[in-house]
Amino acid sequence: MKDTPSSVKDTRSPGIHSPKETSSPRLSSRGIAAMRGESAAETRPKLNRKDLRDVEISAARHIKTPAIHERDNVNKMKVYEHKLQGEMGEEAMRKLGAASLNDYKHNFPVYDFISKDEIASVKTHMPSESHSKAYLASYAHDLRTAMGTTVAKKGKYEGRTSTSFAADALNQLSQRPEGWERVSPQKMEAAMREKASLRIPSDHVQPAQNYVRSAALRYPEKYGFDHLPDNKELDQLTSRIKPLPIDSKQIQTRVQRRMQGLRMNV
Secondary structure: OOOOEHHHOOOEOOOOOOOOOOOOOOOOHHHHHHHOOOOOHHHOOOOOHHHHHHHHHHHHHOOOOOOHHHOOOHHHHHHHHHHHHHHHHHHHHHOOOOEEHHHOOOOOOOOOEEOOOOEEEEOOOOOOOOOOOHHHHHHHHHHHHHHOOOEOOOOOOOOOEHHHHHHHHHHOOOOOOOOOOOOOHHHHHHHHHHHEEEEEOHHHHHHHHHHHHHHHHHOHHHHOOOOOOOHHHHHHHHOOEEEOOOOHHHHHHHHHHHHHHHHHOO
């Protein structure tokens, strides 16, 4: 899970660096169906036990494990836990055969995976007992960011939408992902807006869609509408929220098991 730059209310501020050479990853047929957002049960695969184990191991490899003397530091352990659950979301997405934008450019801004039909931001917020709907509000903000309907209020991207600087990053790649090679720089941002999606744990999709539907009726301008959206427009909006092949309980169970293991090995 890539954090959104701080200029649009999140923690990281990825810059746009010179592009690096890479081979073009390809999607499996199963991945293509999932990235197209086909929601029938047969196109929404769940990971088996082996795949879940692979996701857990790969996610842990991608982030620095806290040193033994740091494991009694609550803040550092919380940061590690948050990063680990985000990495599990990304590794689950890889299991669909999706192409990671980090394979084209390290720490690509805003978005995480791409296909001909979708450019996806992966998020894995978890509900808390004290703020039961805060995670849904976070997903709603993530969707607006992915769609480019929010404008940065401060930082290096002040006054720009996330789709604007992400389009710059994609245009600067020496080799673009399959399906995006012929999109002109002038049309890149529009293409990203059209195909932007939010990928979240499968059991969070329906609650997040319901939340966004209600929010868009109260504040249509926040979601790019200049009028009160009708049901068809709301369906199109909420269809951008798509499932990962993993649910929040699977993520939390494996994250907590790893966290307990670290605390025991002190």
